[in-house]
Amino acid sequence: MTANVIVTVEREFDAPRERVFRAWTQPEELAQWRGSPGWHVETDTVSGELALGGRHHHVKVRDADPSTRVGTDGVYTEYFEPDVFVSSEKITGDPGIDPNVPLELRVEFTRMGRDNTLVRIIQGPYEADVASWHGTAWEAELTRLADYLATTNREAGR
Incomplete structure (x- = not known):
């Protein structure tokens, strides 16, 4: 099969875009x-050079089976803080993704109203049979991001 499906997911956050970025x-x-x-995410695996051409890396680990690990190695092909970044990424350990074929991840941060931020994720290409699963995974991760932002806002007294 040919990987030719792009996944797009959007979510609005109650936080300024600089904070979300x-x-x-x-x-x-x-x-x-x-x-x-x-x-x-295994904390000691996270690294990043925040600039055009900068490399970044992290490893996600399944809680119930720590031997199941999914690594992401990327290079920023666009980087405009706090508006957008695009990364060419190789993902290892995910059975639905060929680790030798890079995916493109584009994340846009749009100011909405006074202090909200719309995040739009565009990623692919995926094989058709795994694209919906990855869209669902992004939705779950964005819920975790919303919870994280809400917690840090409360801690900061906002």
Whole structure:
């Protein structure tokens, strides 16, 4: 089969876009929310050079089976803080993704109203039979991001 499906997911967050962008790009923050329920990011695997051409890396680990690991190695092909980043990524350990064929991840951060942010994720190409699963996984991760942002806002007294 040919990988030819692009997944698009959107979510609006009750936080300024600079804050949401930072949650995506700062290693210590990304490690707090990335991963679907039942997964976590191994904190010591997270790294990132926040610039055009910069490399980034993280590993997600299945909670119930720590031997199940999915690694992401990417290079920023566009990087405009706090508006958008695009990354060419090789993903290892995911049975639905060829680790030798890079996926493109585009994440856009749009200011909505006074302090909200619309995040739009565009990623692919995927094989048709795994695309919907990855869309569902992104939805779950964005729920975790919303929870993380709400918690950090409360802690900061906002």
